[in-house]
Structure formats: structure tokens, C-alpha cells
Amino acid sequence: MGLSSKLPWAPVSAIDPALLPAFLAVMDSGRISSAAKIVHLSQPAVTAQIRKLEAALATPLFVRSARGVAPTPAAERLSVYARRVRRALEEAAATVNAGEEPLGELELTASTTIAAHVLPSVLARFRSEHPSLPVRIEVANTEDALDALKSGRLPLGLVEGHARAAGVRLQAFVDDEVVPVIGRGAPFRLRTLRALAGVPILWREPGSGTRSVLEGPLRRAGIRRRPGPLDLELASTEAILGAVVAGLGVAFLSRWSIQTHLAAGAVQLLPDLDFVVRRTFHWALPAGGLRGAAARFHAFAQRSPPVAVQ
Numbered sequence: 001m002g003l004s005s006k007l008p009w010a011p012v013s014a015i016d017p018a019l020l021p022a023f024l025a026v027m028d029s030g031r032i033s034s035a036a037k038i039v040h041l042s043q044p045a046v047t048a049q050i051r052k053l054e055a056a057l058a059t060p061l062f063v064r065s066a067r068g069v070a071p072t073p074a075a076e077r078l079s080v081y082a083r084r085v086r087r088a089l090e091e092a093a094a095t096v097n098a099g100e101e102p103l104g105e106l107e108l109t110a111s112t113t114i115a116a117h118v119l120p121s122v123l124a125r126f127r128s129e130h131p132s133l134p135v136r137i138e139v140a141n142t143e144d145a146l147d148a149l150k151s152g153r154l155p156l157g158l159v160e161g162h163a164r165a166a167g168v169r170l171q172a173f174v175d176d177e178v179v180p181v182i183g184r185g186a187p188f189r190l191r192t193l194r195a196l197a198g199v200p201i202l203w204r205e206p207g208s209g210t211r212s213v214l215e216g217p218l219r220r221a222g223i224r225r226r227p228g229p230l231d232l233e234l235a236s237t238e239a240i241l242g243a244v245v246a247g248l249g250v251a252f253l254s255r256w257s258i259q260t261h262l263a264a265g266a267v268q269l270l271p272d273l274d275f276v277v278r279r280t281f282h283w284a285l286p287a288g289g290l291r292g293a294a295a296r297f298h299a300f301a302q303r304s305p306p307v308a309v310q
Contacts, residue, residue: 160209
């Protein structure tokens with residue numbers, strides 16, 4: 001029996017790989033205007049590329065509204081494969097470039113929670129393969145880390161708290177949860193979110209990724225509260241953990257950051273509050289490709305990401 005001349009699916013040749021960066025930029029940013037800045041194209045050019053891709057696949061990829069665009073189920077399915085294609089090309093470029101030029105120094109920036117609790121295990125495994133490679137890590141809050149990428153001062157970053165960032169390409173790395181915790185000897189107990197009104201909260205500083213992802217969900221849960229006289233505002237996760245252990249208040253912290261303290265019994269979760277904020281830690285990547293040590297480390301970490309202990 002012969003094959004029909006009209007296939008019921010789009011042939012591979014119909015999907016132009018050059019259209020995928022704009023498609024993924026729209027997926028990640030939720031707006032044509034934001035996507036245009038990420039891929040350095042005009043808004044009409046991004047729209048035209050999306051329409052070409054929709055025509056090639058014979059299916060709509062986005063539903064447009066005054067608030068932006070929302071992906072269709074077809075777009076969600078396509079994004080899985082588009083990200084694989086991008087990773088494969090990045091790994092290929094890193095492998096080819098590594099054979100032609102010295103790696104140089106590994107330079108990157110990481111927001112504080114990631115630098116302290118996610119990055120070390122990956123870096124240790126990477127250094128076992130490259131023991132003589134110089135490494136410099138700049139620890140900063142999320143906003144400052146993104147600024148380092150935007151300015152071109154550093155080639156690679158890992159950040160919390162953002163689903164989009166103008167001028168920087170964000171790529172999912174590992175998942176996280178922000179959960180409420182108190183010290184074992186804390187002089188108060190919390191059964192409902194409303195009880196937070198009478199309890200000191202330990203806040204990260206403005207610009208922190210953990211704080212930025214926390215404020216919106218708290219407002220939606222009916223907790224409209226800014227740092228007050230009883231609260232503490234601290235500039236590092238370690239400082240907040242110390243304050244939690246000392247019983248100074250309730251904190252909302254990354255599961256990655258509390259693993260050791262939970263295992264030791266120094267802090268405890270507050271499951272009765274029924275409040276968990278799920279987020280993803282992202283690579284912050286330049287608009288152009290990675291090179292040298294940054295490309296090699298990024299490809300290594302994507303192949304062998306860290307695993308959180310629950």
C-alpha cells in the first residue's frame with residue numbers, strides 16, 4: 001500500500017529552527033514586546049516568526065489578549081522539544097569551542113540561596129573533571145546578578161525569583177519551594193495565616209529573589225503586610241536561619257536552604273499554614289552564545305543537575 005502524498009503531520013523540514021528562539025522568548029516572557037527585547041528583534045518581526053511557525057505546524061501556538069499572550073496546548077508540547085534543541089546546540093557549541101580554545105577562568109554570578117545551597121555540589125563535581133580551572137563566583141541578590149549579565153560584566157548567572165528579565169535570556173535549571181519555618185524553641189505557634197499578624201516575620205532585603213516571589217502570594221492569601229517594627233530585615237539566608245533558630249520569628253525560606261537545619265532538628269516546617277510558593281531557579285544567559293569555561297560549566301550542570309533532599 002503506497003503512502004499518501006499528504007502527510008497528516010508537519011514534516012521536520014517545515015519547522016525552521018531559526019524560528020525557535022523567538023518562540024521560546026514569547027513562551028518565557030508572555031509578551032511579544034518582552035520577547036522582542038530578548039531576541040533583539042522588532043515586535044513585528046517576532047510576530048511574523050510566530051505566524052510562520054504556526055503556519056508550518058498548521059496550529060495556533062498562542063492566544064492573544066490585552067494582557068499579553070498565553071500558550072496553547074500545542075505550544076506547551078512544542079516548547080519541550082524546542083528547549084531540547086537549544087540545549088543540544090549549546091552543548092555542541094561548548095564541545096566544539098572547548099577543543100579549539102583554552103577554557104580560561106570560570107566566572108559567574110549567583111543569587112545568595114543558589115550560591116550557598118545549590119551551586120556547591122555541582123561545582124564540586126565539575127572541579128573533579130577540571131581541577132586546575134580557576135573559578136570566580138560573585139554572590140549577589142537577584143537584581144544585582146541580572147545587572148551583571150545585562151552589562152556584560154559576567155557571562156553566566158543563576159538567579160531566583162524571576163520568570164522574565166529584559167535583555168537577559170532565562171533558562172529553567174532546578175525547582176524549589178519557599179516554605180514557612182520556625183525554630184524548635186520558638187515561643188509561638190501558628191495555625192493559620194491570619195496569625196502572622198501578631199508574629200515577627202524575618203524578611204530578606206528588597207531585591208532578593210526569595211522576597212520577590214513571596215510578596216505576591218502573601219497578598220493573594222490576604223496577608224497585606226510590609227516589614228514593621230517587630231520584624232527583622234536581613235541580607236542573607238544564613239542570617240535569617242540564625243534568627244529562626246534563635247526563635248526571633250517566622251521565616252519563608254527555600255527548601256534547599258533548610259535541609260541541614262531540618263535534619264538537625266533546629267527548625268521545623270509549619271504545614272498547618274498550608275502556604276507553599278513553588279518557583280524555579282533559572283540560568284541567566286547572555287543574548288549571544290556562551291564560550292569557554294562558562295559554556296562548558298553550563299552544559300555540565302544541565303546534564304548533571306543537583307538533587308534536593310526532601
